[in-house]
Amino acid sequence: MSDIGLYALRFALAAALVGIAAGVAAGVARRADWTRVAERAVWLVLAFVSLSMFSLFWALANHDYQLVYVAAHSATTMPLHYRLAALWGGQAGSLLLWLWMLCAYSAGAIWASRRSNRTLVPWVVVMLMANATFFLVLTNFVTSPFEKVPPGQVLSDGTGLNPLLQHPVMMIHPLMLYTGFVGFAVPFSFAFAALVTGELGTTWFRTTRRWTLFAWAVLGVAILLGGRWAYEVLGWGGYWAWDPVENASFMPWLVATAYIHSVMIQEKRDMLKIWNLVLIGMTYGLCLFGTFLTRSGIVQSVHAFAQTDWFGKIFLAYLLCVVALFFGALLYRRRELRSTNRLESVVSREASFLLNNWIFLAILVVVFTGTLFPVATEWVTGEKIVVGPKFFNTMAGPLALFLLLLVGVGPLIAWRRASFASIRRQFVWPASAGVACAALLGAILWGDVGFWPLTCWSLCAFVIATIVQEYAQAIAARVSRRGESVVRAFATLLRRNQRRYGGYIVHLGIVFVLIGVAGASFNQERLENIQPGESMVIEPYRLEYLTADAIPEQHYGGARARIALYRGETGLTTMTPEKRVYWLEQQPASIPAIYSTLQEDVYVILTNIEHDGSATLKVYRNPLVNWLWIGGGVFILGSLAVMWPHPSRESQTG
Amino acid sequence: MSKGAQIAVGATAVAVLLAWYGATNLEPGSTYQYYQTLDEFLAAGPGERGDSLRVHGYVADGSIERDVGGKQVFFAVQNDPPHAAVAPSGSLRVVYLGLETPDLFADGAEVVIEGRLDGEGDRAVFIAHNVLAKCPSKFEAQAPEAAEL
Numbered sequence: 115m116s117d118i119g120l121y122a123l124r125f126a127l128a129a130a131l132v133g134i135a136a137g138v139a140a141g142v143a144r145r146a147d148w149t150r151v152a153e154r155a156v157w158l159v160l161a162f163v164s165l166s167m168f169s170l171f172w173a174l175a176n177h178d179y180q181l182v183y184v185a186a187h188s189a190t191t192m193p194l195h196y197r198l199a200a201l202w203g204g205q206a207g208s209l210l211l212w213l214w215m216l217c218a219y220s221a222g223a224i225w226a227s228r229r230s231n232r233t234l235v236p237w238v239v240v241m242l243m244a245n246a247t248f249f250l251v252l253t254n255f256v257t258s259p260f261e262k263v264p265p266g267q268v269l270s271d272g273t274g275l276n277p278l279l280q281h282p283v284m285m286i287h288p289l290m291l292y293t294g295f296v297g298f299a300v301p302f303s304f305a306f307a308a309l310v311t312g313e314l315g316t317t318w319f320r321t322t323r324r325w326t327l328f329a330w331a332v333l334g335v336a337i338l339l340g341g342r343w344a345y346e347v348l349g350w351g352g353y354w355a356w357d358p359v360e361n362a363s364f365m366p367w368l369v370a371t372a373y374i375h376s377v378m379i380q381e382k383r384d385m386l387k388i389w390n391l392v393l394i395g396m397t398y399g400l401c402l403f404g405t406f407l408t409r410s411g412i413v414q415s416v417h418a419f420a421q422t423d424w425f426g427k428i429f430l431a432y433l434l435c436v437v438a439l440f441f442g443a444l445l446y447r448r449r450e451l452r453s454t455n456r457l458e459s460v461v462s463r464e465a466s467f468l469l470n471n472w473i474f475l476a477i478l479v480v481v482f483t484g485t486l487f488p489v490a491t492e493w494v495t496g497e498k499i500v501v502g503p504k505f506f507n508t509m510a511g512p513l514a515l516f517l518l519l520l521v522g523v524g525p526l527i528a529w530r531r532a533s534f535a536s537i538r539r540q541f542v543w544p545a546s547a548g549v550a551c552a553a554l555l556g557a558i559l560w561g562d563v564g565f566w567p568l569t570c571w572s573l574c575a576f577v578i579a580t581i582v583q584e585y586a587q588a589i590a591a592r593v594s595r596r597g598e599s600v601v602r603a604f605a606t607l608l609r610r611n612q613r614r615y616g617g618y619i620v621h622l623g624i625v626f627v628l629i630g631v632a633g634a635s636f637n638q639e640r641l642e643n644i645q646p647g648e649s650m651v652i653e654p655y656r657l658e659y660l661t662a663d664a665i666p667e668q669h670y671g672g673a674r675a676r677i678a679l680y681r682g683e684t685g686l687t688t689m690t691p692e693k694r695v696y697w698l699e700q701q702p703a704s705i706p707a708i709y710s711t712l713q714e715d716v717y718v719i720l721t722n723i724e725h726d727g728s729a730t731l732k733v734y735r736n737p738l739v740n741w742l743w744i745g746g747g748v749f750i751l752g753s754l755a756v757m758w759p760h761p762s763r764e765s766q767t768g
Numbered sequence: 769m770s771k772g773a774q775i776a777v778g779a780t781a782v783a784v785l786l787a788w789y790g791a792t793n794l795e796p797g798s799t800y801q802y803y804q805t806l807d808e809f810l811a812a813g814p815g816e817r818g819d820s821l822r823v824h825g826y827v828a829d830g831s832i833e834r835d836v837g838g839k840q841v842f843f844a845v846q847n848d849p850p851h852a853a854v855a856p857s858g859s860l861r862v863v864y865l866g867l868e869t870p871d872l873f874a875d876g877a878e879v880v881i882e883g884r885l886d887g888e889g890d891r892a893v894f895i896a897h898n899v900l901a902k903c904p905s906k907f908e909a910q911a912p913e914a915a916e917l
Contacts, residue, residue, distance in 0.1 A: 349871070476782055488803060499802035500822055503800045509790055641867060643836045702871045726837050732868045757885045 116181055119169025120260040126162035126217075126643065127250040128489025129155050130243045137240035141310065141570075149232065152239040153224050159246060160217040162195060167214050170259050180268050183207055189274035189698055191669055196275060199285040205409070207258035208288065212405070213249040214240065214474065215296040222326065223300045231321055237307035248432045254569065256425065261548055275392045275701050277670065277696040278735045283343040289356055290336035291363055295401040296369065297329025300439070302398035305391055309443035314450055319377050319394075324757055326394075330370045331753035337363050338627070338746040349704040349719045351734040353742065356506040361485045362404030365478055370395045372474035375467050382529060384465055387451040388444070389471070395440045402433045407485070424603045459531040466524040480509040518628060521547075521621050522577035525584065537736075544583055548576030563636050570632040574625045581618045588615075608755050619752030626745030633714075641721075643730045652735050655716055656680040657689070657730070662723050670694045672702070673723045675731070679709055680715060690718035690729075715739045788897060801882065806847040810858050822882050823894065828859055829875045840865055845894075848877045862894045872901035 133155030140148030174197045179185045187200040187207070202208045220242040227235055230289065253259060263269075273510070278284075301322035309317035321324075338358065341353035354360060373393035380386050407426070408430045444451075457464055484501045491499040526540040552572035585604070592603035607615045636657040642650040649658040672694040679686045689707035709716040717734040724730060794800070804812070806825035825845035833842040846859040862881055873879065883896035 211770075472778070472782060476786060479786070486802070499800050500803045501800045505794060506798065508793050509786070512789070599812075643839070643841060643867070704871055719868065722834070724834075728836070729834060730867050 115169055115172050115176075116178055116260050116262075119166040119173070120258070121258045122162040122166040122169065123250060123254050123258075123260070126166065127247065127254055129158040129162060130247045130250055133159065134240050134244040134247065136238040137238075137243065141240065144233070146232065148642060149236050152236055152243075153228075156217070156220050156224050156239055159243065160221045162209075162249075163214050163217045163261055166253075166260075167201075170201055170210065171198055174198055177272070179270070179272055180262050181259070182261045182263055185263060185272045185273065189272040191271075192274060192280070195285065196280050196589060199279075200275045201294075202288045203279055206253065206257040206261075208292070209249060209257060210253050210259050210294060211289070212292055213246060213253060213290050216246050216249065219296055219300050219325075220246065223303070223322075223439065228320065229526075231317060232305040233311050233313060234304060234321075235360065237310045238303045239666035241303035241306045242299060244686045245436065248556050252428075256428070274696070274698040277694070277699055277701050278347055281343060281344070281347050281608075283339055287336060287339045289311065290332050292341060294329050294333025294336050294405045295366065297325060297362075297404065298366065298394070298398045298401050299333065300325040300329070300393050306440055306443060308576065309391070309440070309447050312447065312450065314447065314510035315526075316381060319380070319390065322565060323377075326374065327753065327757050328371070328373060330367070331750070331757070333363065333367050334753075335746060335750060337367060338742065338749075342743065343738070346708070347705065349706045351637070351706075351717055351719070351732070351736065353632070353739070353760050354479075356484065358485050359408050361481050362407045365481055365485075366404060367398040368474050368478045368481070369393055369400060372471045379464050379467050383455050384458070384762065385453045385455050385464065386468075387453060391444050391451070392441075393471075395437065395444065397667045399433065399437045399440075402436065404430075406430060406433055418621065422649050436507055444450050459530045461527065461537070461665060463524060463529045463532075466520055470517060470520050470524065473513050473520070477510050477513050478519075480506065484509070511566060514628070515566070515573060518570070518577060518625070521624065522573070522580045525618070525621075525768065526580055540583075544576050544579035548572045551575035567632040567729070569636045570628060574629050576627050577621065581622055582740055584618060585615070609760065612755055612758060612760060616752050616755030616758075619755055621750030621752070623745045623747070623752050626741045626748055628745075630738045630741030630745060633741070636737055638732045638735040641730070642733075643724065643728050645726075645728045650731065650733065651731050652716070655679055655686075655735070656715075657731070659729050660688075660699055662727070662729060665692060665694060666752045670696045670703075673720070675720045675723065677718060677722070677731070678706070689716075689718050691718045693720045693722065710740055712740055713737065784870040786790070803880075806845055806860060807857070810860065820882070820884060822880055823860075824878075824880050825860070825876055827877045827879055832873075832875065834867065836867065839867055841867060841869055845879060845881065849878070852858045860892065860894055862896050864899050866897075869899055870901040871898060874901075 133152050134147050135153055136152035139145070140152055140665040145323065172178075173181050173184050174188050175194060177184070177188070177190055177523050183204060183206050184200075187196045187204045193201075200207070202211045207662040219240070220297065223242070224235065227238070231238075292669070304318040304322045305350075308314055333340040340363065344350075344355070345353040346489065371509065373390060376386050376393060377390050380390050406426065409429065461464065485506050487501045488498040492499060513534075522544060526537075528536060549572070551574075552568060555568055555571055585607070588607050589600055589603040592599060596603075598606065623706075638652060638653050640650060644650055644659045646659055646661055649656050651657075656679075658678040658680065660678055662673050662675045665672050665674050672690045672692060674690050677689045677691070679689055687709055689709060691707040694703045694705060695701070704719050704721070707718045714735055714737040717736055719734075723734050779906070801820045801822045803822045804824065806823055809821065809823045823845070825847055826848050826849045828844040829850045831842075831844040835842065841864040842862070844859045844861050864881075868896050872905050878901065880900040880902075881894060881896040882898040882900075883894060
């Protein structure tokens with residue numbers, strides 16, 4: 115079975131090369147028959163790579179320990195779903211997953227354009243298959259998932275998957291992350307095709323609008339899920355540490371968000387043509403860069419990266435080639451990309467969108483600088499200097515708040531030029547809501563929390579008020595004019611003008627996330643060692659340590675503490691933080707217990723059961739964390755509303 | 769002014785503002801730290817690097833001692849893994865002010881300690897306010913934040 119996978123990858127490589135050749139031929143000669151060959155090559159590559167994926171799944175499911183990959187990432191005792199998820203538990207497998215995603219996207223994009231964009235398609239195929247070729251070369255010749263253990267050394271069991279990855283979230287998080295990363299290949303390839311053919315109108319981004327939104331939304335959710343996993347599994351009390359790996363996924367999302375906004379200006383006002391191409395080029399470049407960063411070990415973080423040196427080098431070479439090709443084409447077409455319109459007023463929606471773009475890029479610069487600071491300082495001074503979370507928070511925090519302000523302001527300002535009267539009319543009550551919130555929170559909390567979280571929550575109140583006002587005005591108009599019910603009017607708005615009103619829901623999700631993030635500024639923590647029957651206090655909670663018992667599981671053992679949680683005299687729940695040891699992997703893991711409410715989380719880590727039976731507990735009180743996950747849910751709903759297929763979508767206005 | 773010049777001016781203004789803001793709000797120590805291997809750190813001599821450092825090393829075998837009452841953990845780090853062919857060069861005593869060591873913290877674990885050096889010569893002790901541990905080499909990079917404290 116595994117040989118089938120191996121050879122399928124060889125054939126896929128051949129088919130991808132045929133696709134590139136046919137695509138170039140079709141593009142240069144403008145011949146429809148060659149275009150069809152190129153398209154069929156894409157389907158063929160997808161078929162072969164799918165076969166290869168299936169073959170690896172098969173090997174994992176059936177314990178084929180002849181394969182190095184299977185032996186190193188799974189074990190007989192692991193349940194089936196984790197054995198299958200081990201496909202993206204290691205280097206070679208996750209490259210195969212990336213490749214498969216790329217092929218699936220390629221085929222999907224080709225299929226969606228089967229009756230349109232005939233001049234673009236050959237070059238789209240060329241770009242997509244060039245990317246696929248690189249990953250095919252990697253999986254064929256550099257880190258093959260089908261590499262075999264030398265005969266005679268085949269063991270009867272594997273060494274298992276890193277226990278930290280044996281978590282439900284970890285089954286889908288990498289999958290979603292890659293779905294996001296790779297998805298940007300589609301708009302990137304269409305943009306490239308537009309540059310090569312000189313068809314620089316709105317086609318390339320209109321065609322790929324949904325693809326871009328999909329990739330962007332999935333990446334956003336994946337980032338949040340990564341945070342959730344860190345929070346529930348890693349047991350350090352937080353969800354985001356500005357680690358290089360996290361930053362690697364955050365950077366493309368930042369640029370993609372800027373792109374999604376600025377492309378609307380191009381659509382409405384035919385401006386920023388070059389800018390949008392630059393942004394989509396950067397987005398895909400950063401997706402590749404993120405993969406490079408996490409796979410090459412260039413940034414010494416606390417992670418182990420068992421990589422060969424030259425893996426990083428060829429990946430970097432590939433990344434530079436792709437980016438150079440794209441920006442070379444952009445440079446070549448720069449004269450044809452002049453805007454016909456100019457910014458008419460700084461008080462206009464265009465201007466606010468433009469400002470939003472600048473801030474997104476400024477945040478990108480901060481994250482990029484911070485991530486690569488150790489590398490840069492080592493080059494320049496010979497010494498590594500590492501920047502911590504405080505750098506990122508201090509630098510990116512105020513920028514994010516300014517962005518939050520724009521989330522409220524942008525949609526209320528008219529296109530082209532806003533009048534003073536309209537601004538006053540639109541802003542009176544949202545601004546008062548913001549001020550009222552600031553005054554109220556300031557009166558209650560001043561002294562406990564500082565300037566930044568208060569500002570954040572006030573701005574959140576302002577933005578929520580603008581969103582409510584937008585909906586209320588539009589719904590009221592429909593109700594009075596057409597006699598629709600409120601619910602019906604709401605549904606109609608979402609359907610008729612999904613981008614605008616769906617966009618507001620996405621904004622609302624982001625606002626909820628930021629409400630939660632600001633809560634982190636008054637986290638509390640306690641570390642105590644207590645005997646059974648004793649309590650520790652983290653106001654207003656009291657945690658009573660009842661007993662500890664052994665964990666009766668098959669794959670892991672260790673201790674579990676039982677802790678009664680009280681608020682005042684009321685018993686709330688029994689919490690059971692665990693200190694596990696995974697037998698096979700000989701790896702300990704602290705699994706926290708979390709008591710979660712809308713207001714705050716009580717987060718308990720069992721640091722150790724000491725020899726005298728006492729428990730050493732680390733307890734955090736983390737306010738508002740739940741709002742992150744709620745915000746994530748709202749974000750998904752909003753994204754769905756924006757993307758939902760709609761028959762008359764071409765006629766709507768944003 | 770041409771469009772290119774406008775963009776250049778705008779970008780410069782933003783960069784200058786950011787740099788100015790950073791320079792006035794970021795203090796050394798809490799926001800950035802030198803990152804050295806233990807050998808580099810010992811060679812640099814005491815006191816040269818101020819009071820916030822990140823030092824990379826390996827936990828010496830059998831050196832971990834937990835002081836539950838005092839809420840601290842004592843251990844020693846050395847430059848090379850305990851089982852490596854090279855004989856251990858210098859080692860350094862460490863006091864970690866806390867009990868919540870990472871899951872992967874154990875004899876021979878690859879660690880990064882954050883803190884400052886106290887005392888001189890043989891009595892030198894590294895006072896760590898944070899300890900990060902790396903996955904043992906058996907596992908690949910796939911656990912992104914796996915070793916985060």
